[in-house]
Amino acid sequence: MTQNVKKKVKELLESGKIKGFLGLCQKNGHIGPHLFCDPDDLESMVLGDEERPGDSRYPLNKLLIHIARSYPDETFGVLVRGCDERGLKTLYTWNQLNPDKVIPVGVACPQELADACECLRPYPEEFVEGERAEERSSASVTKISGLDVKDRFTSWMKEFARCIKCYGCRDICPMCFCNECSLEAEELIHTGELPPEIPIFHLVRAVHMAGRCIDCGLCNEVCPADIPLRTLYKKVADIIDEEFNYRPGYSEGKSPLNILGSAAEE
Amino acid sequence: MTNSIAEVEDAECIFVIGSNTTSSHPLVATRIFRAKEKGAKLIVADPREVHIAKLADLHVQHNLGTDVALLNGIMHVILERNWHDRSFIEERTEGFDDFKRVIDRYPPDKVAEITGVSPEDILRIAEYYASAGTASILYCMGITQHTTGVDNVKSLANLAMLTGNVGKESTGVNPLRGQNNVQGACDMGGLPNVYPGYQPVNMLDSQKKFESAWNATLSDRVGLTIPDMLSGLMDGSLKALYVIGENPLMSDPDSHHVEKALKGAELLVVQDIFMTPTAELAHVVLPGASFAEKDGTFTNTERRVLRVRKAIEPVGESRTDWEIIQDISNRLGYAMDYDGPEEIMKEIAAVTPSYGGISYDRLEGPGLQWPCPDPEHPGTKFLHKDGFARGKGLFHAIEYQEPAEVVDEEYPLWMTTGRVHVHYHTGTMTRNSPSLHAEMPEGYLEMNHRDAARLGICQGDLVSVTSRRGTINVKTQITERVREGVVFMPFHFVESSANVLTNPAYDPVVKIPEYKVCAVRVEKAA
Amino acid sequence: MDYRTVPTTCTYCGCGCNFFLEVLDGRIIGTIPSKSGPANQGKLCIKGWHVHQFVQSPERLTRPLLRKNGNLSEVSWDEALDYTASRLKEITSAHGSDSAGFFASAKLTNEENYLIQKFARAAVGTNNVDHCARL
Ligand code: SF4
Ligand code: SF4
Ligand code: SF4
Numbered sequence: 001m002t003q004n005v006k007k008k009v010k011e012l013l014e015s016g017k018i019k020g021f022l023g024l025c026q027k028n029g030h031i032g033p034h035l036f037c038d039p040d041d042l043e044s045m046v047l048g049d050e051e052r053p054g055d056s057r058y059p060l061n062k063l064l065i066h067i068a069r070s071y072p073d074e075t076f077g078v079l080v081r082g083c084d085e086r087g088l089k090t091l092y093t094w095n096q097l098n099p100d101k102v103i104p105v106g107v108a109c110p111q112e113l114a115d116a117c118e119c120l121r122p123y124p125e126e127f128v129e130g131e132r133a134e135e136r137s138s139a140s141v142t143k144i145s146g147l148d149v150k151d152r153f154t155s156w157m158k159e160f161a162r163c164i165k166c167y168g169c170r171d172i173c174p175m176c177f178c179n180e181c182s183l184e185a186e187e188l189i190h191t192g193e194l195p196p197e198i199p200i201f202h203l204v205r206a207v208h209m210a211g212r213c214i215d216c217g218l219c220n221e222v223c224p225a226d227i228p229l230r231t232l233y234k235k236v237a238d239i240i241d242e243e244f245n246y247r248p249g250y251s252e253g254k255s256p257l258n259i260l261g262s263a264a265e266e
Numbered sequence: 267m268t269n270s271i272a273e274v275e276d277a278e279c280i281f282v283i284g285s286n287t288t289s290s291h292p293l294v295a296t297r298i299f300r301a302k303e304k305g306a307k308l309i310v311a312d313p314r315e316v317h318i319a320k321l322a323d324l325h326v327q328h329n330l331g332t333d334v335a336l337l338n339g340i341m342h343v344i345l346e347r348n349w350h351d352r353s354f355i356e357e358r359t360e361g362f363d364d365f366k367r368v369i370d371r372y373p374p375d376k377v378a379e380i381t382g383v384s385p386e387d388i389l390r391i392a393e394y395y396a397s398a399g400t401a402s403i404l405y406c407m408g409i410t411q412h413t414t415g416v417d418n419v420k421s422l423a424n425l426a427m428l429t430g431n432v433g434k435e436s437t438g439v440n441p442l443r444g445q446n447n448v449q450g451a452c453d454m455g456g457l458p459n460v461y462p463g464y465q466p467v468n469m470l471d472s473q474k475k476f477e478s479a480w481n482a483t484l485s486d487r488v489g490l491t492i493p494d495m496l497s498g499l500m501d502g503s504l505k506a507l508y509v510i511g512e513n514p515l516m517s518d519p520d521s522h523h524v525e526k527a528l529k530g531a532e533l534l535v536v537q538d539i540f541m542t543p544t545a546e547l548a549h550v551v552l553p554g555a556s557f558a559e560k561d562g563t564f565t566n567t568e569r570r571v572l573r574v575r576k577a578i579e580p581v582g583e584s585r586t587d588w589e590i591i592q593d594i595s596n597r598l599g600y601a602m603d604y605d606g607p608e609e610i611m612k613e614i615a616a617v618t619p620s621y622g623g624i625s626y627d628r629l630e631g632p633g634l635q636w637p638c639p640d641p642e643h644p645g646t647k648f649l650h651k652d653g654f655a656r657g658k659g660l661f662h663a664i665e666y667q668e669p670a671e672v673v674d675e676e677y678p679l680w681m682t683t684g685r686v687h688v689h690y691h692t693g694t695m696t697r698n699s700p701s702l703h704a705e706m707p708e709g710y711l712e713m714n715h716r717d718a719a720r721l722g723i724c725q726g727d728l729v730s731v732t733s734r735r736g737t738i739n740v741k742t743q744i745t746e747r748v749r750e751g752v753v754f755m756p757f758h759f760v761e762s763s764a765n766v767l768t769n770p771a772y773d774p775v776v777k778i779p780e781y782k783v784c785a786v787r788v789e790k791a792a
Numbered sequence: 793m794d795y796r797t798v799p800t801t802c803t804y805c806g807c808g809c810n811f812f813l814e815v816l817d818g819r820i821i822g823t824i825p826s827k828s829g830p831a832n833q834g835k836l837c838i839k840g841w842h843v844h845q846f847v848q849s850p851e852r853l854t855r856p857l858l859r860k861n862g863n864l865s866e867v868s869w870d871e872a873l874d875y876t877a878s879r880l881k882e883i884t885s886a887h888g889s890d891s892a893g894f895f896a897s898a899k900l901t902n903e904e905n906y907l908i909q910k911f912a913r914a915a916v917g918t919n920n921v922d923h924c925a926r927l
Contacts, residue, residue: 029631582854
């Protein structure tokens with residue numbers, strides 16, 4: 001079911017509106033990110049579904065930043081799901097991408113994926129493929145919020161204790177773009193130890209993602225310790241929403257926490 | 267590994283011994299975490315409280331080099347309590363009676379004395395391991411790098427056979443290979459006694475086979491191992507040494523001895539991607555290409571052959587290692603004319619039965635696990651399903667032996683060596699990686715706070731560590747990770763290279779040096 | 793502009809993680825774990841995530857070196873290879889094939905290891921070939 005996306009991309013490439021389209025392709029037996037530049041060579045394009053829908057989601061926005069930095073004058077197309085679109089919007093407000101130079105091509109996620117992600121909006125504003133699935137609220141957050149404070153803390157500490165400090169949660173995150181990362185600040189977190197200092201390591205990241213995390217769940221998927229990071233950041237997002245009525249990627253404008261954010265940006 | 271990485275996830279009991287899994291094989295650790303999540307019991311036996319030990323249901327810190335005693339003690343309990351798998355033993359193994367006679371001599375209280383592990387803990391390990399429906403043993407260099415390395419491995423095999431934990435899914439005796447392609451280098455005949463696919467050089471059949479495949483006259487004399495080559499350089503019987511992608515001056519035990527040996531070479535050729543202490547001594551240094559600059563395959567620890575693909579051109583004037591070898595071979599008059607790695611793989615498949623069905627076409631995606639004897643064969647997830655290669659599994663009767671070097675008045679501390687999560691081997695690659703370097707810029711000596719207090723050493727103090735072979739200076743890290751009387755050092759750091767100190771006593775069979783045990787003295791540096 | 797993602801296998805430990813190297817105009821700019829890697833399923837350790845860094849380190853050896861008057865100096869490939877081959881030939885003709893030894897490597901590919909041992913055995917005529925399997 002990539003026909004509509006392919007058609008759209010072919011048009012964009014043929015008309016010269018975009019220099020390339022960042023999507024997913026099946027190559028060498030792996031599904032992975034790929035920049036399509038030739039309108040006649042879209043055969044290998046896929047949507048990342050291998051066994052389950054959305055199985056092979058990748059941080060395309062983040063890769064787009066890499067390319068756009070070297071080619072600021074070119075316009076690129078990029079495949080977006082609901083989360084990716086939230087990401088794009090937020091990246092625009094942080095000046096990481098120029099909205100005039102990005103043409104998103106949307107796909108709506110199937111219900112199965114929306115359920116698994118507990119996604120508040122499993123579709124982008126416009127999409128050429130798929131159907132609008134029902135929104136889901138976060139059962140995992142409710143579940144862990146149900147525990148009393150002490151049990152909650154113990155349960156998180158048990159999760160964090162497995163951390164192997166791969167920094168994958170940061171490195172995969174489309175919203176992590178700081179040049180200097182607090183997770184590497186020695187005065188904050190000792191280096192060279194496994195697990196890293198807990199819970200500081202994970203809380204520092206959670207705090208830094210407040211007002212920035214667009215709930216794509218890639219960090220959760222990349223974590224070799226299977227720590228439910230997405231649940232943690234969903235919880236943080238809920239708190240920010242309650243306090244400031246702001247949810248990144250859903251609300252307009254910059255995060256109310258941009259004091260913290262702008263420090264991080266530099 | 268006899269079994270696959272993914273299978274670990276479904277084991278009901280996992281026994282990790284001598285493996286700092288979260289540092290050295292992080293993605294195997296992931297499967298251990300998952301198994302635990304599903305309710306598996308995790309036992310860790312390690313002289314240090316490594317990360318995985320903190321997550322275990324039971325962690326025992328046995329004395330360095332006492333693995334055989336510990337394992338015999340566990341098996342003693344299993345036999346005593348009748349927890350062994352009688353039908354498996356009868357149908358699929360032999361040598362049980364001799365084995366049992368030895369095991370009888372290892373009651374828990376005697377073992378406790380040798381190992382420092384309490385009889386209660388020995389009982390608990392036996393119970394966890396023997397009562398699980400599927401139990402998987404994972405081990406690494408903490409088992410093999412001893413003068414009794416082979417004995418240690420055989421003891422683990424005994425334990426698995428005793429309980430029938432072999433030849434089934436999520437069981438087995440699983441070595442975690444230290445470097446990414448150790449498995450492949452062995453499979454390809456990078457060993458002095460075998461051709462590719464473990465075909466012995468001193469067997470007429472295989473000699474004939476390779477003579478005709480390679481169109482050459484081949485020697486039937488088993489060659490020298492690395493330690494023997496180094497001794498050969500010392501006594502002058504070996505004159506030329508060609509080292510590719512290795513750094514023996516740092517990676518081999520007793521560096522001072524290695525340095526003398528290398529300096530004795532009439533010709534030392536080093537082919538590598540970085541300047542190393544070994545290359546500094548060379549007559550010729552040839553710049554090879556990194557994994558990102560060439561096509562090829564690696565074989566991982568679960569025997570899975572995986573593709574390596576060229577991403578960029580070799581940097582500068584460096585060249586891929588196969589091209590360099592081919593050029594030298596042609597200059598020596600033995601013609602090689604491969605147009606690339608794929609063609610070499612075709613030849614490998616033709617002469618290596620276990621790789622017979624492997625071709626680049628079939629390696630797209632997840633690759634293939636050998637044995638894969640023909641183009642239709644799907645590969646092999648776990649070994650020994652229908653019996654052992656030799657027919658029946660053989661129990662070995664193994665007695666505990668002390669390490670080659672033990673502590674005394676002059677060298678009162680046990681020292682062991684190992685890896686850390688951010689660095690790899692002699693550090694040539696990881697220390698040239700800014701992010702990894704930042705995470706851990708220098709080496710250290712781990713020491714228990716009681717030893718530190720007695721010696722008047724504080725956190726971060728520079729100390730000198732001396733063994734019978736040399737002295738190095740290094741910073742101290744005071745910790746609870748090691749017990750009193752034991753110190754630990756990672757071996758990745760050239761400026762405080764642990765292998766200046768280590769003991770080049772070898773396992774008599776496979777010539778693995780005893781990196782994991784030597785005796786040292788620690789003093790505050792002047 | 794040339795942007796590619798190349799699926800390959802980690803060069804560090806024996807887990808055999810798969811990832812894509814992200815290449816922009818001939819330089820590797822990042823590592824992306826492959827979700828279809830059988831061992832790693834889209835995850836990596838800290839070494840894997842940064843594996844591209846050492847590849848383009850300024851410290852890489854880029855030219856052959858030959859010892860002349862006690863010092864290693866840069867030479868052409870032809871000179872380095874001619875020297876190596878002729879010295880190997882001299883030594884083994886004078887002292888026999890077993891006077892030469894070879895270290896293969898657990899860091900090289902299967903194809904390269906195969907070629908090294910074939911070279912030692914068929915071209916030089918010795919079984920003196922080993923690698924650090926033991927470390
Ligand atoms: S879900 Fe994770 S990866 Fe995605 S934006 Fe939030 S923190 Fe980043
Ligand atoms: S991805 Fe998981 S293991 Fe890696 S640093 Fe983040 S929390 Fe730790
Ligand atoms: S990424 Fe880490 S765990 Fe995976 S192969 Fe590389 S070193 Fe091993």
